[in-house]
Amino acid sequence: MPDVTPAAVPAAADELSAALDRIKADHASANPFDVNANDPVPRLVAAVERVMDLHRGITDGDYPESLPVCEEDGEWAPCPTVRAITAALTGKEVQQ
Ligand SMILES: [Zn+2]
Numbered sequence: 001m002p003d004v005t006p007a008a009v010p011a012a013a014d015e016l017s018a019a020l021d022r023i024k025a026d027h028a029s030a031n032p033f034d035v036n037a038n039d040p041v042p043r044l045v046a047a048v049e050r051v052m053d054l055h056r057g058i059t060d061g062d063y064p065e066s067l068p069v070c071e072e073d074g075e076w077a078p079c080p081t082v083r084a085i086t087a088a089l090t091g092k093e094v095q096q
Contacts, residue, residue, distance in 0.1 A: 014080065020089070021072045055071070058077075078096065
């Protein structure tokens, strides 16, 4: 079994969510009056958020104390997809 602690998963999700929030805030402050339908940043953020929604960690309802696994691929959470995105956005490697 991978070295996973239940607290590590929410921390990874929180860190990635915070990184996305910073990107959105930085983009909004840099472009306060520029609403551009062709702006790629909001679409890229939305794409990452949709991927993250697919790859969220869940626990078995029969064993609520069990460690979470990815709903999409069944890997221990955070799964390789979430870890790769988190590393790309935060520059930090997330432990599984
Ligand atoms: Zn996954």
